[in-house]
Amino acid sequence: MTTSHHRVPFSYLDRQFQDLEGYLDEIRQVAKSADFTLGGAVAEFERRFASLCQMPYAVSVGSGTDAITLSLKMLGVGPGDEVITTPTTFIATIGPIVSTGARPVFVDSEDGFVIDPQLIEASITPQTKAILPVHYTGNVADMPRIAEIADKHGLPIVEDACQSIMGSIDGNPVGSWGKSACFSLHPLKNLNVWGDGGVIVTRFVEFAEHLRLYRNHGLANRDEVEMFGVNSRLDSVQAAIGNRLIGETESITARRVANAEFYDQALIGLEGFVSVPIRRPGVRHVYHLYIVRVARRNELLAYLNDHGVEAKVHYPIPMHLQPAAAYLGYKTGDFPVCEADCQSIITLPAHQHLTQDELDYTVEMIRRFYGE
Known part of the structure; x- marks a missing residue:
């Protein structure tokens, strides 16, 4: 029971969205256009998100968890494989590894609550398929050192950047070292929407194209399926909220x-x-x-x-x-x-x-x- 009249809240959503009308106007525009699925608001948000992250490509998906899952799947991670990561994280880092059929291999963290690069190499085996560092709390893992290790062993990196939008090392933004970086738009993230949402950024055009197919059932068009995919799309309504907030x-x-x-x-x-x-x-x-x-x-x-x-x-x-x-x-x-x-x-x-x-x-x- 609180014994003080003071209140310092952890959640800020009531303050952030105290004035709803501007946000509701954006949603009304989406409703009037009936452009609900992968529409103009989504395309605009992806362009602005890529620019914000200083990356050439951004692919929106259903959640930050999906962003990690889809990235791993596009790298071919599957049963029998291992993915190196850290136990200092939320379940949404580990669940995607397991959902591919792969095994998470943990490496301890260092003083800043991020993976200790000095311990990674000892955990690499012939079954290792990827390294998944977590930029936990908004801190950025030692990506230059991790990238050296990954390059030495020919391993791709997927950066769990769900908590670290705008994070960087020496001016290089998160996403500069991995095949992809994965972001969450959960309501309590620094850039948030009114539900679940996620974004994958990448420097590789072919990877982005495969992600765009895979998130939308693998459909090349209405009638042709290029690959078997999933349904993991950012709703246009959420993209409209994102577009209103991204400038802040x-x-x-x-x-x-x-x-x-x-x-x-x-x-x-x-x-x-x-x-x-x-x-x-x-x-x-x-x-x-x-x-x-x-x-x-x-x-x-x-x-x-x-x-x-x-x-x-x-x-x-x-x-x-x-x-x-x-x-x-x-x-x-x-x-x-x-x-x-x-x-x-x-x-x-x-x-x-x-x-x-x-x-x-x-x-x-x-x-x-x-x-x-």
Whole structure:
């Protein structure tokens, strides 16, 4: 039960969509045109998304999960294959691997909650078909090093960029290293729509063309099927919302970065209680999630929630120890960094609609909890 009149929300959707009329006008236009499936709004959104990501091609699909699944399938990943990834992620990274019939092979994470490139090569086997790094929390994995390893072994990379739109390393955007990069438009993502949606960006025209066929049943036209595909299309209604919001993506990102920088500075002096991850030089971390490691995590979480700060944990159980992963044979102790993080991490509200008073109050509550 909340014991404070203050409220610092984790979700910002009520604030973002407080004025609905402009969005509803966009939807009315789609309805009037009856252009509901792969229509003009979708084509416009794909063009703008590709430009935003500095990529030549963008292919919209039904969700971020589908973006990963379709990318793997277009690479020929299937039964008997292995895909290297990290257990420091959400299930939507792992499910697509399993859905192809392949086996996820986990590699531990490093200080910034992303895959540790130093551990990847030891996990490569003759069955390895792809590497799937996750730009988790909005941080960008060490893609130059991962790309070196992938090139050495002739392996394609699919970047799970679902949390890292606008992320980059030395000015090179996510997607610069992989065969594709996969994005989510879920309502709580930095660029969001009013339901599920996803986008795949790629630098390769043939890959983009195959994706466009595969997402739409493999139809070359109304009467001819070029390949057996699936139905994974971004609805025109969702594309209309995306088109209205996409121009705000940079300002949204800048606000989140500024909020994270505020927290980083405001939490100085709490060493021993709060540990801020290393911020790698040259990396544009876009802070879909602002996560720190803390002492007495569960107590702090309860305290913040009781005092109106809607903190969360992403996530308390690592992927390799989930019941669904039991058949993979992993056990406690296999990935010590990931496992330790699951016991200590906490996510603070850091979205673009927070006020300075709300940020100050969040820090005040953390300091008060630790008696500082």
